[in-house]
Amino acid sequence: MIRFAIVGCGHIAKKHIEAIRSINHAELVAFCDNNPARLEEFKDTYKIKGYLSLEEMLENEPQIDAVNICVPSGLHANLAIKAASYGKHIIVEKPIALTIEDADSIIEACEKNNVKLTVVHPNRFRPAVIALKEAMDNNLFGKISHANATVRWNRNQAYYDQAAWRGTKDMDGGVLMNQAIHNLDLLLWLVGPVEEVQAYTATRLRNIEAEDVAVATLIFSNGALGVIEAASTIYPKNYEESLSIFGETGSAVIGGTTANWIKHWVFEEVDETDAVALIEKINLDPYGISGHQQIITDFVEAIQQNRSPKVTGEDGKNALKLVLAIYEASERKKPVKLKHL
Template identity: 40%
Template sequence: MMNIKTDKIYNFGIIGAGNVSKIHAKAIAEIGKARLLAVCSTNIDKARALATDFGVDHIYTDYHEMLQRDDLDIVCILTPNGTHAEIGIAAAEAAKHVIIEKPIDISLDKADALINACKDSHVKLGIIFQHRFDESTQFLKDAVEQGNLGKLILGDAHIKWYRSQDYYDSGAWRGTWGMDGGGVLINQGIHTIDLLLHVMGDVESVCGYCSTLGHERIEVEDMATAALRFKNGALGTIIGSTCVHPGLPARLEIHGTKGSAIIEGDQLVRYEVGKEGTGKGKDTASVETGASDPMAIDFKAHKLQIQDMIDAIEEGREPLVTGEEGKKALSLILAIYESAKTGKPVKL
C-alpha cells in the first residue's frame, strides 16, 4: 500500500442536480483538497442554479461531454437509481474515479458490470453509505468487534419515515420499478439496512412482505416488513415505511448475550453491556436525518466519505465503502422483494 500525500487539488464533477446534489456540493466545498469544477444535469435550470450557488463555471447537459475533461478527477453520480451503473461505467472508461449515491444500481447484474468496469479501468469506486462514518456507528462497530456485546443474537432496522404524495409526484421516475428500483427499502431504508449488515454480518435467508398503503400513483412499496436469519445464527427484523406520520428517526437495535445498543437518528441513545452498562447513550452529535423531509440531511458524514475517497487515491487503497460493500444492501433488498412477490423465504 502506498502512503503518498500530495498537494494536489482534486477536481470534482457532479452529475445530477436533484435534492442530494447540494449535500455533495457543500461537502466538497469544505474539503481543502477538493474543488467542484463542473455540474451536469439534463435540466439546465437546475444545473445553473447549483453552479451559481457554489461558484462553478462549467455547466453541462450531456455527461459524456463533461467526462471528456482531462482536468476532472472524481465524479459524483446523483441521478435516478436505474442510471447509476450506466453513467458510472462511462466515467470509469474516461479514467475518472467514481462516487455513487446509494443504491449502487437497481440490479445485481448492473452492479457487477460497474464494479468490473472500475477494476478494468483501475479507478476507485465508492458507494455513498455515509452513516458508516457516523461516530455512533464507529463506536458500535468497534464494541461488537471487541466482543463487548457478547454473541450477537438479534438485529433490527426500523425506518418509519414520512414522504408526502407531492414527493412522489415531483419526478416521473419516482415510485417506479424501472428507474427507482423499488420504494422505501431501496431509497430511504437502505442506509439503516446497510448499517444492520455492517454490524451484524451477512444474511442467510429472509422472508418479506411489501405493500402500498399510504400513497397513490406509485408502483412500489411504501410499507415493508421482513424477518431475517443471519449467517452467524442471529435473527433480525426490518420495518420500512414512508407513510408513518409525521416521520420518526431511523432506529438500529443490536442485541447480544452480554448487552444491547440502540442508534436512533444517528445518535447512540442506549448502550448497556454487562455490569458496566450505563443504560444510556454515549454522547454523540445530533444531526438532521430526513425522517420527514428529504432535504433535512446533514452533509458532515458525506464530507468524511468524500474525504475517504481522496485518501484512498493517495494511499493506494480501496475506499472504505467499495462497490462490493455497496452491493450487499441491494442484494438483501432484492431478496425481500422476491420473497414478497413469491410468498416464500429466499436464501442469499
C-alpha cells in the first residue's frame, strides 16, 4: 500500500483525491492547506486528517510515502523540496515550476533523497494520444514535415478573479504555462526536442499580468517545423484543442474541444478500413480512464517496481523550457535557441 498526502486543497486536489481512492494499493491519509476554512471543508467532506502546514503533516504522519503538490505553481519548488527532504516521493501538478532554477532544484532534491518524481501531464494517457504515439513509434509518418499544437479556450475574467495569484507571472503564468502546457508536452513527446523558437505573446482581453494569447513557430531538432497557437480569449467558451502531425507517408489530427477525438488518420501503411475501425473504437470511449488516475497508478507501480515514472521530472522541465523560450522570443522579438536555457 502506497500512502499519499496532498498539499493544497484547491480545485485540482479533488481530482487527486478521486484518483487515489480509485486505485488499488493507494491510500489517502492526510492533506494540508494554510487556509483554515478550506482545510475544515476538506476534512468534513473527505473525513481525512488535515494540517495547516506541510511540516506539521509530515511530522505527525510518518507513514506517508508520497506527497502530491497541488498549490499555485510558484509554490511548487519550496514544498516539493521540503517533502523530498523527508524522504517522500513527489507528484507535482503542471507546470513542474515557473523557472528552470526551481525545476532543477526539485529534480536535484528528489535525486539526492532517492525518491521518485512525476509531473502531472495526464493527456499522454488519452486513447487518441496513445494511438498517435504508437503511429509515431512505428514510423508510420515517415519524415515529418511539420506539426501544429492549438489551444483555443475561454478563461473569462471571473476565472482569474477567483484568486489573487491567478494570471500573475510569479505564481501562475498565462495561457501557455497554465492551459496549453499539456499540449506542448504532447508536441515534445511525439515530435521531439525543439531547437529554435520565434514567438509573439500578448495580453489582449483579460486583466492579468501574464499573456492571454500567444503564437509561435518552431524548428525541431529533426528539422521539422511547428506552429503553436494558444489563447484563453475565445468567446464565449472553449472551442478547440488539437494536435496535428504531417509527414511523408502519413497525416493525423486529433482534436475536439479537448484533443480526445481522431479527426484525420491517413497512412500509407494503414488500410482505410483499419483506420475507420480505430476512429470508431476511440469515439466509443474518447476519454478512457482518468488521466490523473493513470498518472497516479503509474506512480504507485514505479515505486513498487523501483523504476522511473512514465512522466519524469525532466519531461516536466522540457515543457517548461519551451514555454520560457516562447516568452523570451516574444520579449526579444528575435529567434531563441533552446540550448542556452
